[in-house]
Amino acid sequence: MSIGLLLALLTAAALFGIGLYGALSQTNLVMIMMGVELILGGALLNLVAFWRFLHPGSYPGQMFVLIVMTVMAVEMAVGFGVAIARFRARGSVEMEAARELQG
Amino acid sequence: MTGLLALAPLAPLAAAALILLGRRAAAPLALLGAGASLYGGARLLSSVAAGATASLALPGLPGLPLALTATPLTALLSVLVATIALFVLTYATGYMTEDPERKRFFATMLLFVAAMQTLVLAGDWILLLAAWEVIGLASYLLIGFWHDRPGVPAAATRAFLTTRAADLGLYAAAFLLIGATGTNAITQATHPSGPAALAAGLLLLLAAMGKSAQTPLHGWLQDAMAGPTPVSALLHSATLVAAGAILLIRTAPLLPPAALLAAGLVGGTTTVITGLIAFAERDLKRLLAASTSSQYGLMLLAVGAGYPLAALLLLIAHAAIKSSLFLASGVFQHSRDSTRLDDLRGIAAERPLAYAGFTLAALALAGIPPLSGFLAKDAVIAATLASPRTAAFATLALAGTLLTGAYMGRALHALWHGQPHPRPLAGIGWMIAGLTGLVALAATLALAFPGIRTLLGQPLPETVAAKAAGLSAALTGLALGWLLRPERALGPLLPWAQRGFRIGGGLSALTVKSALTLARACDRTETLLYGGVLAAGRAGMAVARAAQASDDLGLDALIAALARGANRLGARLRTLQSGLIHRELALATAGAALLVASLAIALLAAPAIPPR
């Protein structure tokens, strides 16, 4: 059991919690995306920590980090695409009143 | 060897890319691509026949390499696909002469061929799945080729959705097999046993049912006639629809007895029901489509009987026969701008060559010696006779053969009688060239059968009883089809026929109603004119009515009930779906938490992972 691993994992846990709070509590689409970015950042840290402390000789872990970075970029691109479309249509990206998804 | 393996699928793909990049010369490039593919397949077959085996491993997912393999079966199928593709593309050179979108057509056709070659040669489940998906996509693009015509996009979408829904079976089966055996190779050495094998077998059957248009998923195939004729020819004989049967033929050794029984029953039911639909059909191409379902039903029956070789023989014979039928019907369609039997009356005198080809192919399909269809049908019937469930399987097979003769006889009759009104046709030379090649193939393919049997080295029963029963069923069917005059029986249907010129959206209503009315009218004529023969006919009509009724009442009612139930459930769930992002996010979080919790419980309950 390494104190370094524990520290990294606890940091990741904190980032995850803060990100989750942000994604749930914010009314603005862009702010929600920020929360998601933080959650993904926590995931990244976990991956790097596990690679560093448990399997430093195996590279799929590092590759996985690259994939998560890709996911972050994709999330940004699509999120902003939606934000622009929504802003064009409604003049706001406040999600408080967004009811289009109502079933 | 490995180069040849790569050549078969890559040549059409490269040709497709060149067609898209280049400006002209689409058709020669397409022929070149298909020819190169055929060359690869043929060389492969010859070296495999000499005893060599080849396998081309590609880097795939970690631990799950992708592979193309050449075994006698796969090489043979590859040759089949390439041959049919070459002839159909030759024909299409003429057929598409005046279409401004030729380039797109040929490129998509070649993509289709490339995907089919990959599917046929695939040595592992993942590549097979990928090829399966590309085939679905290509067929969607081709069926919807004339997407600006009314009804075409809907038909393409329906075909795509039906096959996609059934594809889920293949996904589940592939993952189940990979999970159970730990390898993604399609080999018999590592096949699982027990419930996993049964589940995988049934899921494979589901996938094959979707692609091969087996009852109750047969509806989309008739709609798929919205595409250009060469597409139908390729689709029905060697690619999309064949993919289902090929899947089952390739995996037949993996299937447990219960799954085989299910396959046989599904196939037998299909062959009878779609045979009846074909008999009642008034559109030549839709008749051929229903006949395709019926023939693939026979193949599934043979697989179910435990003799995939018989199914393979029928598949090969059917590929040549059905593509020539479609090509001939395409010639008719160009001559009269219609495929309805009423419009095509008397075309025999107008296009004698095409009609001769059509007749030869029809006789072959019905199973008249010495054409290829006879030997194949005979093999299927013999297989059913030799199977442990002779009573059910043989009856269904004979009924299917009888119906094949009946609808082919009817089509021949309809095309023979009537007034010719000839007119010149552009590109007829290319069309006849493709057609002639295929008909010659259909007629003489039987010569290759003994070679195939020794090549594959699988058992095939042979009995005189099967030959006799098959031949008599076929002859009876043909006679029935020729003699039962639909136009005399059509009296009450005349208004329908007139309205039918604008079929519009009511395709299925038209099919169902016309089949019912036709069946009733036939019944009446029968009782009046041919008392003796017709006990069988009446029984057939009864089955037809039962089928329609089950379709109308049973299935429709079931679906309606399902829809109602889903609606009601949906209404309740609506309250959960507030549409507010934050509520939905919160729900998603709760769901994720639930998932993680259940995973954690499973992990804690499972024995601890030993430390490394």
Place this chain on the structure above:
Amino acid sequence: MSALQLAFVTFFGLAAVWFALVVFRTSSMMRSALALLFSQTALGALFLALQAEFLGVLQIMMMATEMSIMAIFMVMFMMDPGGLGQMDMTHQKRLSIVAGVVAAAVVAVVAVLTPWGAPATSIPNPSEQLQGLGRELLGRSMLVFETAGITILTAMVAATAVAMPALQRRRER
């Protein structure tokens, strides 16, 4: 792991968490976006402290541009980008706090209670890591990595398409 490295891990970890908190505590959108930027940068520095040099530098590089773009979108789309009106931009606050705290607590408990085993002692040096990662990407995991590339391309095209239609419809009319 040396004491110095441990100190760096602690420092950058705390910085990342602190900036993450600032993201949702400040009312200026610009500060919020840049706080996220610095949180991610601290994470990158943490990777460096964990001897994952390539990933750390990559994270630091990518997040700078990515979060700056985030900032301009914030300013474009927020009603009160400067945070001068002191508006409340949150909802279901109690639920969110509970969810965040519970999630973090559960993850932390799992992290503490799991027997992770002895930490690895020999870490490949950075250039070895680069080579190993390169061989991984262009060897075994090539398909996966290429898929990621295609995904990004698809996302770019899709995002552009989503953002476009209004303009096009106007032109067609």
Place this chain on the structure above:
Amino acid sequence: MSVLAPILALLLLAWCVAVLDAWMTTGRFRPLAPLTATLALVAGESLVPRKPDRLFFETAPILLLLAAVLAAAALPIAPHLVITDLATSALFVNAALAYVLVALLMAGWGPDGAYAMIGGWRFLGQTIAYSMLIVMPITAVAMRAQSLLTTDIVRSQAGLWNVLYQPLGFALFFVAAMAVSFLPPFDLPTASGELAGGVEAEYTGARRAIFRLGRTILIVSLATATTVFYLGGWLGPWLPPWLWSALKTLAVAAAMLAAGHAVPRLREAHLLAWAWKAGIPLAMLNIFLVGVLLLVIP
């Protein structure tokens, strides 16, 4: 020593570049001008605008300076004259340069002024145009060296400098480097004519001095980067390595400063269109060509 020497060298080069800049714009050669100008700025009052975002306002010039110095830190002036020898130093240069954008955004937002803010956002648009043109040529350079280590990159050019091996990459990198250091014609964020100084507008006194210093060191860093990546770094006959580096860097900086005076300022829409429709395909072509060359010539 190992840290001090490169930093001194950096300051010295910055001095020379500042003198050069003044010489080119005013036409007078005054080697002491930087000193007098700095003294004048530091002695002058450093005004703080009304309602600033104080944090950003104060941090921005320092961050700009830091980014420029960090970029230079990974670049070798002589075989052992380099501050940090990371295994990924070529990428690190890039990462450091990304923070120029952050600094300018902060400088634009901080003072609560319209011109400054427009300048900051303009630089964001400019970044989207040039950033790929920085990364992709560096990729081709690293391909030849088979290493991301800047010292290895210099050594890989012993036979033939990269400017001749991949001239296309050099041209793209040179233009992109000018865009990073917002030199004319890419001086959109400061645009003296139309934005009245843009991001610089509200900075006075000591803060402006730091901003100017950061900008000058940025130019030096980029000139050094160009030297290291394309002009063989310290390689050269007769003279000592550090002198070769310094001379090449000054030459590149002079070329950058001179090039801008001849071309009119570009709108960032045009810059974006040019970068994505022509620049990036060309950079791809460059990578491809270098790959082919590497495979053909062992």
